[in-house]
Amino acid sequence: MxxxxxxxxxxxxxxxxxxxxxxxxxxxxxxxxxxxxxxxxxxxxxxxxxxxxxxxxxxxxxxxxxxxxxxxxxxxxxxxxxxxxxxxxxxxxxxxxxxxxxxxxxxxxxxxxxxxxxxxxxxxxxxxxxxxxxxxxxxxxxxxxxxxxxxxxxxxxxxxxxxxxxxxxxxxxxxxxxxxxxxxxxxxxxxxxxxxxxxxxxxxxxxxxxxxxxxxxxxxxxxxxxxxHPVDGFVASCMGMETILDGVVRRRSGYEIVVEVAGREIDALGEPLPGESVYCCIRPEQVLIEVVDPTQTSSARNVFPARIASVTSVGPYLKLRLDCGFPLVAHVTGESFAALALAAGKSVFASVKATAIHVIRRAEGSAQWPRVA
Amino acid sequence: MDLFAEGIWKAFQLLAAGDPEVLRIALLSFQVSGAATLGSVLLGMSAGTAIALNAFPGKRLVVAVVNTGMGLPPVVVGLFVSIFLWRNGPLGSAGLLYTPAAIVLAQAVIATPIVMGITVSAMQALPPSLRLQALALGATRVQMVWILVKEARLPLMAAVMAGFGGVISEVGASIMVGGNIKGYTRVLTTATVMETGKGNFEVAIALSIILLLASLVINYLLTLVQQRERPR
Known part of the structure; x- marks a missing residue:
């Protein structure tokens, strides 16, 4: 002291x-x-x-x-x-x-x-x-x-x-x-x-x-x-990580890991070993929305076909709830929303860079916070 | 009706002439009730504040007892104060029975629970976090209580008015412990009762008018004090 x-x-x-x-x-x-x-x-x-x-x-x-x-x-x-x-x-x-x-x-x-x-x-x-x-x-x-x-x-x-x-x-x-x-x-x-x-x-x-x-x-x-670098899912949730997904690490190469979430694979960076249960935390502003498949034109490793489940206006931006086989929340500006002609029910592609995914090792009995706000 | 009108007319003549006996009675009334109110404010407000601001076992029972005391029948108070001051009573040696001091004591017993009860409810009506706010501003415990008293000043002034109103108009206890002795313990209410009994309605009406007007003036002055520093 x-x-x-x-x-x-x-x-x-x-x-x-x-x-x-x-x-x-x-x-x-x-x-x-x-x-x-x-x-x-x-x-x-x-x-x-x-x-x-x-x-x-x-x-x-x-x-x-x-x-x-x-x-x-x-x-x-x-x-x-x-x-x-x-x-x-x-x-x-x-x-x-x-x-x-x-x-x-x-x-x-x-x-x-x-x-x-x-x-x-x-x-x-x-x-x-x-x-x-x-x-x-x-x-x-x-x-x-x-x-x-x-x-x-x-x-x-x-x-x-x-x-x-x-x-x-x-x-x-x-x-x-x-x-x-x-x-x-x-x-x-x-x-x-x-x-x-x-x-x-x-x-x-x-x-x-x-x-x-x-x-x-x-x-x-x-x-x-x-x-x-929130220490756990609770902190991640408090700090606006609106998407927190349960997953299991399937492969690891150096610092690059592949996490399986609801049957899909997500590329991320982290230290957890294969077999470990983790949370993948994604900020809504880190999720990009495209109407055409960006696989060929983007460096994003994670591209998920998705359906817009709902659209909510949150002050200066719009909050999209996506169904990618797992829930994902994205924020888009009103201008982008109009330019891409987005609407609830529309099919889109959601992409997230591997570096934008925060991986937290999951402790036993730690799932006590809202996963998707 | 003639009796009433004649009584009022004669009363005004008496007042205009400045009858020394009437004035002496009026003065003693205000001295006695003023002193009793002052005593009840000192005791009732401090005790009421202490009850309101502290948590202790049996607090609800104490508040219930105080609230019951707000409606004490003056004759009951007169009886018990008489017993206390009686020659063989616990305070008999003081020789206070049938003195103005005895009336002050009896009236203070009547007014204290009134002042205390209103103080308890006034202090309890303040937001609980106001105490916290005062302490957080750096107040000592005494300063905190003073801040709360200032915040509750409107109902507290009402407590003073209620206490004074309760005793200036009281007759039972005053006559029992004071004895209505002419020139010594005769106050407005006891004199009014006596004059009415004797059929001297004009004197009784004059005394009643003084009582009403004086109560009005005193309560008006207290209201002015109550409202004085209220910012707009």
């Missing part, structure tokens, strides 16, 4: 209502680090944030701030005064926007002048300067989220913990607030832990992604590693 870690959790166990919701043997947060925590509902993400602030009674374990253990309530208050928490629900006080943003500063006993200066700065940062005197409870959803963020960050914490601060906001508002938040965090050099369901948000903002399931940390790595 490096004493330099800004915040460290050791052997932390938290139970709520008799159920263990957090079981983290080790977690460290470094200075200026931006960590995204993702996982399904009930994975223990929010409880982890509350535990980091010593807001939940611990069944076991230690919390260390710069190597110093948090023991008494007095230590916990001192720790919380170096941190900020942004809950999903803004929970603004029944006061003006100004008074809400000033709340944390007043609790810390800052003098009136410094309070005014900080509040003005953070009202500006979050584009709230013209609504300082408005009643916080009468703001729109987006404005209330901005006040919530300004209130948390005005205390200029060392660490800000964000529990889905953008949920249930429309896309433009979400994007605008996320931009302001990211800029503030980067400019003020504070560390951040963001709980989110949105993997693209996690990828865009974070230096490290922590994937949680059932209270435990399943993987904690750089975004590219988690995205491209």
């Amino acid at each position: 490096s004493p330099a870690s800004l915040l460290a959790l050791e052997g932390l166990a938290v139970a709520r209502g008799g159920v263990q919701v957090v079981d983290v043997p080790s977690f460290r947060l470094e200075e200026r680090e931006f960590v995204a925590v993702i996982g399904p509902n009930g994975a223990g993400k929010s409880s982890l944030l509350l535990a980091m602030m010593s807001l939940l009674p611990r069944a076991a374990g230690r919390i260390l701030h710069r190597g110093r253990e948090i023991r008494a309530e007095r230590d916990a208050v001192a720790l919380r005064r170096r941190m900020a928490l942004v809950l999903q629900d803004p929970l603004l006080f029944d006061a003006t926007v100004y008074d809400n943003v000033a709340a944390g500063l007043r609790l810390r006993g800052l003098d009136r002048r410094e309070t005014r200066r900080r509040v003005s700065t953070y009202l500006e940062r979050f584009r709230l300067a013209d609504m300082a005197d408005r009643a916080a409870r009468r703001l729109s959803g987006g404005e209330a989220r901005r006040v919530n963020l300004a209130r948390a960050l005005a205390v200029e914490p060392e660490v800000v913990l964000l529990d889905e601060p953008f949920s249930s906001l429309d896309l433009p508002t979400r994007q605008a607030i996320a931009d302001d938040l990211e800029r503030t965090i980067r400019e003020t050099n504070m560390a951040a832990v963001l709980v989110t369901h949105d993997q693209s948000e996690a990828l865009r903002l974070s230096d490290r992604i922590v994937v949680m399931n059932r209270g435990a940390i399943v993987q904690s790595d750089a975004p590219a590693v988690v995205m491209n």
Whole structure:
């Protein structure tokens, strides 16, 4: 354990209502680090944030701030005064926007002048300067989220913990607030832990992604590693691998393997040996759709005749569910969809490069996640 | 009907003349009920907040007892406070029976469960995560409670009004422990009862008008305080 870690959790166990919701043997947060925590509902993400602030009674374990253990309530208050928490629900006080943003500063006993200066700065940062005197409870959803963020960050914490601060906001508002938040965090050099369901948000903002399931940390790595080398099918599913196929390795030549899936052969790269059970994980954006057989013109090793089972519009693109003898999900732009005259029921060719298939060794009893989202 | 109209007219004459006896009675009423309300607010709000914010075995039973206490019959309170203050009673040596202090005590016993009950429900109506939010902002436990009290200020002010309204209009306990002694423990309600019994309706009506107007003014002032800092 490096004493330099800004915040460290050791052997932390938290139970709520008799159920263990957090079981983290080790977690460290470094200075200026931006960590995204993702996982399904009930994975223990929010409880982890509350535990980091010593807001939940611990069944076991230690919390260390710069190597110093948090023991008494007095230590916990001192720790919380170096941190900020942004809950999903803004929970603004029944006061003006100004008074809400000033709340944390007043609790810390800052003098009136410094309070005014900080509040003005953070009202500006979050584009709230013209609504300082408005009643916080009468703001729109987006404005209330901005006040919530300004209130948390005005205390200029060392660490800000964000529990889905953008949920249930429309896309433009979400994007605008996320931009302001990211800029503030980067400019003020504070560390951040963001709980989110949105993997693209996690990828865009974070230096490290922590994937949680059932209270435990399943993987904690750089975004590219988690995205491209998920340790198991659960992480793959969390990171948007919409196609996860059961297979058995039939042949191996060097690092190139052939996996049999539903009677078809898929070329991939990996270390598993012939006979081993594996999962083949394929991102939807890595699947190419053609209406003529591309075998002669493409370098793709895996070309599968397929039928479009369904088409769903997902914001800026369309999601195709294909039946290749096994299920496969592909994303195409609206332009490609129109150009290829695609439609549900149409026969097409789906191709995937061998390098785009992530192969995970299958552990016994590990098939507990949705295979095709 | 003539009796009623004549009574009102004479009452206004009495009020306009500034009858010293009527004014003394009115002043004592507000002093006694004000002191009783203050005591009940200090005790009822702190106990109510503690009950609402803490989990403990038997909490529901305690809340049920407090809620029952909100409807305590004043004569029952008067009876028990009299027994306590009686010469041979547990507090007999203090010599408080038939003094304004005895009325304050009895009225505080009536008002405290009212203030406490409304405080419990006001604090419990706040979102549970508000406590978490306050602590996360760096509040100590005392600061957290203060934040919650400020958030619940509207219903808490209603608790003060309900407590004051309950005791300023109460007669049974006041007459039992105060004795309605002229110039000493005579308050608006006990005087009204006495004057009505004697057939002095104009005096009784004058006292009732003072009681109603004063209650209106005090509740209006409390409402102003309640609404004062509410941002728009």
